[in-house]
Amino acid sequence: PGVAMVSFTGSTAVGRRVAELATASVKRTHLELGGKAPFVVFDDADLDAAVHGAVAASLINGGQDCTAATRAYVQRPLYDAFVAGVAELFAAVRIGDPRNPHTDLGPLVSFAHRDRVAGFVERARSYATVVTGGPASDKGHDGFDLTRGAYHAPTLITGAAQDSEVVQGEVFGPVLVVLPFDGDDEGLRLANDTPYGLAASAWTGNVHRSLRATREIAAGCVWVNDHIPIISEMPHGGYKASGYGKDMSQYSLDEYTQVKHVMFDTTAVARKDWHRTVFGDR
Structure with missing residues (x-):
């Protein structure tokens, strides 16, 4: 439970097993295989x-x-x-x-x-x-x-x-x-x-x-x-049974990065334009 991601380099057979085990807890995986x-x-x-x-x-x-x-x-x-x-x-x-x-x-x-x-x-x-x-x-x-x-x-x-x-x-x-x-x-x-x-x-x-x-x-x-x-x-990484994800270059950092979307409203307006989807023309 304390592991957020698994990266594995090795055979395709073992890579399949790693992915199978990681799926049970919806873990991210990065597989560089055969x-x-x-x-x-x-x-x-x-x-x-x-x-x-x-x-x-x-x-x-x-x-x-x-x-x-x-x-x-x-x-x-x-x-x-x-x-x-x-x-x-x-x-x-x-x-x-x-x-x-x-x-x-x-x-x-x-x-x-x-x-x-x-x-x-x-x-x-x-x-x-x-x-x-x-x-x-x-x-x-x-x-x-x-x-x-x-x-x-x-x-x-x-x-x-x-x-x-x-x-x-x-x-x-x-x-x-x-x-x-x-x-x-x-x-x-x-x-x-x-x-x-x-x-x-x-x-x-x-x-x-x-x-x-x-x-x-x-x-x-x-x-x-x-x-x-x-x-x-x-970048270095494969297609098909050779796995997925990239090693090397700046692309490799993406494999270990969890992207978060943060947005602030700074208008202090109570009623937004999109609220019409709930309140109609009121």
């Missing part, structure tokens, strides 16, 4: 920029980031080259001791979570192609014993169906799924085709395509020709 960010590459995009952007955006924080790129939709003329480029960069990622400044990728947060991520990948082998990645080797680039940490190699998956687990579910690890699309309508439809709506990006050299993508992709943040940079001056 994500499954699409990375939409149109056929006029700068391929090299898109490849490097996808690798960086999918591996940030080991992929343990609700805004990380997880689903790359690439228009068919660039699809093969994009897959080859990402595979090449993934294979070159240096896995090792996170204290070593030459290390690119460290461990996941726990062995239990590493096993969860690996489970997504291993199950995907039955219905898709794991181009590169999977369980990490025993030794890192620097000779570091990778069995000491919850390591998982950068993993690239192709050939998955849109409704498959690895496309729809929040893996929360260094895993990127790439799917082709043909027309712009299809690419944007696929980008919106998950329960989540936290972040997304569109890669194109065409201003009309970029404006359409930012307008039609249902996500709280849509980048154009970049993915992941978040600045404190702008």
